[in-house]
Amino acid sequence: xxxxxxxxxxxxxxxxxxxxxxxxxxxxxxxxxxxxxxxxxxxxxxxxxxxxxxxxxxxxxxxxxxxxxxxxxxxxxxxxxxxxxxxxxxxxxxxxxxxxxxxxxxxxxxxxxxxxxxxxxxxxxxxxxxxxxxxxxxxxxxxxxxxxxxxxxxxxxxxxxxxxxxxxxxxxxxxxxxxxxxxxxxxxxxxxxxxxxxxxxxxxxxxxxxxxxxxxxxxxxxxxxxxxxxxxxxxxxxxxxxxxxxxxxxxxxxxxxxxxxxxxxxxxxxxxxxxxxxxxxxxxxxxxxxxxxxxxxxxxxxxxxxxxxxxxxxxxxxxxxxxxxxxxxxxxxxxxxxxxxxxxxxxxxxxxxxxxxxxxxxxxxxxxxxxxxxxxxxxxxxxxxxxxxxxxxxxxxxxxxxxxxxx
Numbered sequence: 309x310x311x312x313x314x315x316x317x318x319x320x321x322x323x324x325x326x327x328x329x330x331x332x333x334x335x336x337x338x339x340x341x342x343x344x345x346x347x348x349x350x351x352x353x354x355x356x357x358x359x360x361x362x363x364x365x366x367x368x369x370x371x372x373x374x375x376x377x378x379x380x381x382x383x384x385x386x387x388x389x390x391x392x393x394x395x396x397x398x399x400x401x402x403x404x405x406x407x408x409x410x411x412x413x414x415x416x417x418x419x420x421x422x423x424x425x426x427x428x429x430x431x432x433x434x435x436x437x438x439x440x441x442x443x444x445x446x447x448x449x450x451x452x453x454x455x456x457x458x459x460x461x462x463x464x465x466x467x468x469x470x471x472x473x474x475x476x477x478x479x480x481x482x483x484x485x486x487x488x489x490x491x492x493x494x495x496x497x498x499x500x501x502x503x504x505x506x507x508x509x510x511x512x513x514x515x516x517x518x519x520x521x522x523x524x525x526x527x528x529x530x531x532x533x534x535x536x537x538x539x540x541x542x543x544x545x546x547x548x549x550x551x552x553x554x555x556x557x558x559x560x561x562x563x564x565x566x567x568x569x570x571x572x573x574x575x576x577x578x579x580x581x582x583x584x585x586x587x588x589x590x591x592x593x594x595x596x597x598x599x600x601x602x603x604x605x606x607x608x609x610x611x612x613x614x615x616x617x618x619x620x621x622x623x624x625x626x627x628x629x630x631x632x633x634x635x636x637x638x639x640x641x642x643x644x645x646x647x648x649x650x651x652x653x654x655x656x657x658x659x660x661x662x663x664x665x666x667x668x669x670x671x672x673x674x675x676x677x678x679x680x681x682x683x684x685x686x687x688x689x690x691x692x693x694x695x696x697x698x699x700x701x702x703x704x705x706x707x708x709x710x711x712x713x714x715x
Contacts, residue, residue: 318480318570320473322354322388325466329365332462339422340413341365341459342447345437346645348427348463349373350571353394355386356524356644360437362409366417374405374412406443410450424451425459430659433648434528464652467642469670470695474572474643478672478693481574482704484520484567488532489578489707491516492563496555496714501582506534506550513565522567526644527575533564536582541680541687546634557583561714562689571644575674576705577689581713589686593711595629596679596688600709603637603675607667607694607701613638613650614663634678641674641693671696675703 313319329352333341343349343363350356352363352371359376361383370393375383377396384394395412397405413419426447429438438460439447448456470478495512496504510532514525525531530549539548540560548562555561559582567574579596581589599620606616616637624630640649640661650673655662667673675694680687688711694701 316473317476318473320354320471322352325352326365326371328466329462330367332466333365333367333425333459336425336459336462337423338425338457338459338462339367339419339454340417341425341462342409343427343463344439344443345427345460345463346435347467347642347649348437348460348645350643350645351463351467353383353387353389354571355383355389355394356571357383360405362405364409364412364417372412374409377403406446406450410447413451413454419454421453422455424454424456425462426456427460427463428458429460431648435645437645461652464649467646468651469668470672475670475672475695477570477572478574478641478695479704481522481567481569481572482576482693482706483574484517484522484569485565485574485576485705486707487520488513488517488522488565488567489563489576489705492565492578493712493714496561496580496582499715501555501561501714503554505552505554506536507552509534509561509563510550510565513563517565517567520567521569522574524568525566526568526573527566528647532566533562533577535562535564535687535689536560538682538685540579540689541682541685543680543682546676546678546689555582558586559583560589560686560688562687564689564691568644573641573644573647573693574705575641575691575693576707577691578707579688579690579711581711583715585713588684592629592632592679592681592684592686593688595624595627595632596677596690597709597711598627599624599633599679600675600677600690603677604694604701604703604709607675607696609667609669609696609698611667612664613661617663629679632679632681634680637675637677638673639676641672667696669696669698672704675701 361375380396534550535548561580564577650661651665
């Protein structure tokens with residue numbers, strides 16, 4: 309078993325996390341937990357599991373990971389678990405994941421009946437990892453005598469509040485993102501933007517962040533998202549994979565870049581006006597900066613998504629720009645694979661954010677805001693991980709809130 313020391317700023321007590329899970333399993337009469345979501349694997353194993361993977365957690369003792377055979381040795385090397393607890397499955401007789409996991413529960417764990425906690429549901433996040441209908445039916449057939457019960461709330465409830473090692477990982481991921489922003493600003497300044505494409509800007513940011521220690525541009529929306537000109541104002545204001553479009557004078561430029569450090573995610577958007585700025589562009593920019601500033605001041609323990617949205621949309625209405633605001637002000641964030649959840653998703657729409665979720669100290673969410681005026685080819689985006697505190701929040705990226713005119 310790999311161990312880090314308590315004086316390591318990024319130390320996480322994974323055996324303690326495991327004991328918390330097993331305590332909740334016992335309280336809910338769950339004999340074994342079968343995790344399949346990417347967030348679950350990240351939170352328990354401390355390893356990046358990009359292939360379809362599962363983790364079997366017994367009532368006592370260490371969990372065992374099942375991942376695609378070509379990656380099992382690397383996952384074991386990354387994880388605090390030893391190689392005996394990271395096994396590979398393959399498309400060979402008796403080595404497929406359904407057979408291996410079912411045999412493991414029956415033969416290795418010695419269980420023949422009881423309750424198996426599984427992870428079912430839905431998400432707008434593509435690689436969520438909930439059991440598919442096919443997987444569920446196969447496990448139900450191969451594990452006759454067991455009942456499969458949805459138990460993802462066990463992991464979700466334990467992972468909302470971040471421990472100090474996790475917080476420090478997020479701070480480092482954000483420091484790396486700031487390195488990327490500094491590299492981009494340096495490259496486009498003093499006319500450097502002329503002839504430059506969105507893809508070049510994405511690459512400049514990626515190289516700087518890799519040099520600073522990022523291991524992945526984690527976003528599933530195209531890595532680093534770069535938008536220029538009319539693309540900054542596309543309705544919804546989000547998800548803009550870089551294209552080969554060249555920057556032009558008069559363009560807006562949105563630079564939304566991502567890093568990953570020890571499975572913690574960094575995400576920050578910065579906005580520019582290229583070559584020149586019209587009075588109308590500057591009017592939009594002031595509106596955007598003022599509402600972002602107000603939103604950051606509104607985040608604190610005891611606030612909720614709906615309380616912040618109502619306050620900020622009232623402000624936008626008073627200033628006359630509410631039609632340009634997407635009425636959502638955050639998305640969730642966690643370790644790798646936990647991009648969208650805010651709170652427990654226990655509101656009126658299953659598996660979506662509960663608008664009345666009450667933020668607590670040491671939650672981390674992304675303050676994520678889109679200002680889009682497509683009819684004027686103008687838009688801005690702000691994303692930044694924030695650490696919720698008792699009386700406010702800490703924005704983890706320090707690059708600064710500006711819309712900068714680059715001549």
